[in-house]
Amino acid sequence: MYRIGILASTMTPSPDVYKAFEKINCQLDHLKEVPNFEKLHTYDGLLIEEVHEGAISSVCSTILQIKQQTNVYIWVLSGKSTLINRQVYLQLGVDGNFDQESFPEELLLYLKNFLSRQDEQRKTQRAVVGGKKNANQISTIGEKLEMDPTNHSLIVFIGEKEVEVELTRLEYRLLELLYSYPGKAFNYQEIHENLWNSPYKEENYRVANIVFHVRKKLERHDVGSEFIKTVRSKGYMIKLENIKKTSKK
Known part of the structure; x- marks a missing residue:
């Protein structure tokens, strides 16, 4: 939404x-x-x-x-x-x-x-991991995560449980970028220019603030935020193996 x-x-x-x-x-x-x-x-x-x-x-x-x-x-x-x-x-x-x-x-x-139009553009431009998909399909990350460009949300599968995490436009674009190359560390400049389409001015705090809010949302949904890994002095990366396997009782 x-x-x-x-x-x-x-x-x-x-x-x-x-x-x-x-x-x-x-x-x-x-x-x-x-x-x-x-x-x-x-x-x-x-x-x-x-x-x-x-x-x-x-x-x-x-x-x-x-x-x-x-x-x-x-x-x-x-x-x-x-x-x-x-x-x-x-x-x-x-x-x-x-x-x-x-x-x-x-x-x-x-x-x-x-x-x-924004949603249609996002569907065609979004990162697809694990093989090419039809532009109208939801981007799937293995069997654990899905990104829904229509609702700007992240869907996480924990066992038989399905959790949908609603994101803002910038939060969604952040995860979309990181998912384009799981395991690759994106530096602050790359993330900043992708999110705001403006010149980078050493404003690392702006990127860090968005990551902070995404992590808080994941924690509130009992998903765990460890798969967004901080790379010291550089930026952030996605570690799919760090996705939380079980939910709290």
């Missing part, structure tokens, strides 16, 4: 809006301020409310604050968008601008089409 945050101070999404987002496989969170770095990376997209036309300076500041920390998708929700405002936001790298009058219908249609 995709996770979308809406930064809004004057509007509160109704229960029907939350349900509408769930129908297109999106979790909508109402945010009062930009999340801290740890929480920010868990979002696949952020929607910023433009309270009025004159709030362009505040919106631009928020956009820059977000883009300094992550390459998450960003959209602006305007009371009434103007040509000048739209052009400014696009120059800052925003992915779209929508009017509140058409919210949420127009945005939902956009997201449905956009995310559908």
Whole structure:
């Protein structure tokens, strides 16, 4: 499931809006301020409310604050968008601008089409281990793990038990990269450029933070996180033989 945050101070999404987002496989969170770095990376997209036309300076500041920390998708929700405002936001790298009058219908249609294309691209580009597979199949790692590009999840088989671990877009891309060559150590630069598609600036903590959150999710599902191995002073690798064999009682 995709996770979308809406930064809004004057509007509160109704229960029907939350349900509408769930129908297109999106979790909508109402945010009062930009999340801290740890929480920010868990979002696949952020929607910023433009309270009025004159709030362009505040919106631009928020956009820059977000883009300094992550390459998450960003959209602006305007009371009434103007040509000048739209052009400014696009120059800052925003992915779209929508009017509140058409919210949420127009945005939902956009997201449905956009995310559908993202899923199709992910299916064709994902790493396949253990032989070639049809692009519409789930990527299988031996008999123990499966990666589901549609739900952005990792499915782990422990004996007869099947555990599904939901991941964010970046978390999924991290595991997808590591799975492309099990046993190969990927350095911080390789991982950073694959996740954020931006130049590497010795920001190892950003990669380490995502690995930390993936490991915590695996532990919460009683899977164990030992198969994501830290290679000291270099980066990370996947050790499939370290997958937890049994679950706790």
